[in-house]
Amino acid sequence: MDIKKISYEEAYNELQQIAQDLEKHELPVDSLTKKVERAAELMNYCKDKLRSIEGKLDDLFDETE
Amino acid sequence: MEAYSLSEVNKYIKQVIALNFQETLWIKAEISQIKESRGQYYLELVEKDETTDEVVAKMNAAIWYKSYLFIRKKLGDLADQILQDGTSIQCKASIDFHEKYGLKFTIEDIDPSYTFGQLELERQKTLQKLKEENLLEKNKYNTSPGQVIQRIAIISSKTAAGYIDFKEQLFTNPYTYAFETKLFNASVQGKNLEPEILKCLDKVEALKDQFDCVVIIRGGGSKLDLSGFDSYEIAKKVANFPIPVLSGIGHEIDNNVIEFVVYKALKTPTAVANYILDHNTEFEGSILDQFQKIRFAAFQNINSHKNKITQFRNNLKNNSYLHLNKAAESTKNIKTAIVYNYSRALSESKHQLEKIYQQIEYSNPQKILDKGYSLNYKNNKLVSSTEQLEIGDQLTSHLKDGKMTVSVKSIEKNK
Numbered sequence: 482m483d484i485k486k487i488s489y490e491e492a493y494n495e496l497q498q499i500a501q502d503l504e505k506h507e508l509p510v511d512s513l514t515k516k517v518e519r520a521a522e523l524m525n526y527c528k529d530k531l532r533s534i535e536g537k538l539d540d541l542f543d544e545t546e
Numbered sequence: 547m548e549a550y551s552l553s554e555v556n557k558y559i560k561q562v563i564a565l566n567f568q569e570t571l572w573i574k575a576e577i578s579q580i581k582e583s584r585g586q587y588y589l590e591l592v593e594k595d596e597t598t599d600e601v602v603a604k605m606n607a608a609i610w611y612k613s614y615l616f617i618r619k620k621l622g623d624l625a626d627q628i629l630q631d632g633t634s635i636q637c638k639a640s641i642d643f644h645e646k647y648g649l650k651f652t653i654e655d656i657d658p659s660y661t662f663g664q665l666e667l668e669r670q671k672t673l674q675k676l677k678e679e680n681l682l683e684k685n686k687y688n689t690s691p692g693q694v695i696q697r698i699a700i701i702s703s704k705t706a707a708g709y710i711d712f713k714e715q716l717f718t719n720p721y722t723y724a725f726e727t728k729l730f731n732a733s734v735q736g737k738n739l740e741p742e743i744l745k746c747l748d749k750v751e752a753l754k755d756q757f758d759c760v761v762i763i764r765g766g767g768s769k770l771d772l773s774g775f776d777s778y779e780i781a782k783k784v785a786n787f788p789i790p791v792l793s794g795i796g797h798e799i800d801n802n803v804i805e806f807v808v809y810k811a812l813k814t815p816t817a818v819a820n821y822i823l824d825h826n827t828e829f830e831g832s833i834l835d836q837f838q839k840i841r842f843a844a845f846q847n848i849n850s851h852k853n854k855i856t857q858f859r860n861n862l863k864n865n866s867y868l869h870l871n872k873a874a875e876s877t878k879n880i881k882t883a884i885v886y887n888y889s890r891a892l893s894e895s896k897h898q899l900e901k902i903y904q905q906i907e908y909s910n911p912q913k914i915l916d917k918g919y920s921l922n923y924k925n926n927k928l929v930s931s932t933e934q935l936e937i938g939d940q941l942t943s944h945l946k947d948g949k950m951t952v953s954v955k956s957i958e959k960n961k
Contacts, residue, residue: 488692489692489693489694489829490692490693492833493693493829493832493833493836496833496836496837496840497836499836499840500836500839500840500843503839503840503843503844503846503847504839504843507847507850507851508847510847510848510851513844513847513848516840516844517840517841517844520836520837520840521837523833524833524834524836524837527829527830527833528830528833530694531694531696531721531723531724531826531829531830532721532722532723532724533724534696534724534725534726
């Protein structure tokens with residue numbers, strides 16, 4: 482899935498799934514690397530997203546009643 | 547027929563009233579309207595039927611400037627909060643009849659505890675009603691802010707200290723989390739509170755997909771100041787709200803009805819901001835935890851692969867040595883076998899040689915000579931048969947210690 486469209490929930494669930502997969506099975510080294518890379522990507526994505534906002538509603542558009 | 551002038555009648559009424567109401571009275575009533583003019587207050591007091599809400603009694607009243615100053619001195623800011631449309635009051639009043647202006651109560655004192663009592667009673671009734679309608683924890687159980695709260699609708703007054711505190715706390719957070727906020731401006735005190743907050747809630751509801759939650763905040767205030775938050779209509783709206791509602795409206799929790807119906811009630815706007823930050827750090831913590839787990843599991847996976855390789859290598863090494871050793875062993879065995887066989891063969895041939903030697907020894911003519919036999923040669927040829935002989939032949943006869951020449955004189959053959 483394109484990481485740009487992932488919600489926090491989806492990212493979290495995917496991380497959880499990867500963790501479970503890794504704990505349960507002994508994966509081939511290649512797919513192990515891919516999974517860990519994906520996990521790092523998801524984690525960094527969430528960390529970045531927590532610190533940046535795409536749309537800026539902000540108080541610029543506050544109503545001045 | 548005798549008739550009285552109006553002034554005569556009114557004078558009489560005045561006397562009757564004055565005689566019967568010589569002392570002031572404590573009166574319970576609701577202020578249905580209040581107007582202030584040059585420091586004097588003109589009120590319309592009513593009493594409503596508890597069930598039908600219909601007005602069953604009505605009277606005009608006034609607070610003269612001097613009395614107002616007395617009340618103001620006694621109650622402070624509370625005085626102005628009590629003297630509002632819709633407040634139930636208990637007041638000490640004298641009852642006067644004026645020929646020209648009619649009957650009027652003149653209020654000299656107000657007992658605020660009655661007002662609080664009425665508010666409390668009203669609050670309890672509202673809470674009971676909400677409880678019966680199963681609205682008390684509806685917002686809490688039917689909505690969720692999601693893993694992260696980032697888009698926040700704020701219902702507050704632009705100038706409220708609480709609103710500024712909230713934004714300060716939120717936007718200068720040490721985690722550098724980003725937030726989107728949008729203010730929906732509303733009165734957070736007084737009689738406009740209810741309609742304005744309801745209007746804001748409607749607006750937020752229409753944009754509900756753009757927000758993770760809505761916060762209703764204001765700075766601390768007196769009990770009466772916050773009584774607008776006891777509104778049944780606001781509570782009902784909040785209970786049924788499609789996204790979580792957080793409140794930070796006073797310095798004590800569970801004071802106001804709204805705090806029983808929100809997703810989460812917090813003491814202050816700052817506390818609301820901290821709650822949101824905590825919510826997000828909890829999420830970030832959980833993803834970091836997950837990643838740690840993944841890292842750990844990945845290392846374990848890799849180690850397990852490594853161990854397999856090591857094991858494989860060790861097996862390979864051990865097997866190689868085993869094979870080598872076997873080979874060495876068998877080489878040694880072969881050598882032993884060769885040595886053994888060789889020496890056996892050697893001793894055997896030695897033995898045979900000895901046997902041959904002995905045989906040779908046995909057939910050595912000297913031995914025969916030693917025993918006293920002789921060997922006879924005719925023309926250097928050994929004579930072993932009479933057939934070789936003729937009479938007169940000269941033979942050389944070998945004895946053990948010399949030879950002699952022998953002449954054949956007779957030949958006698960064995961029969």
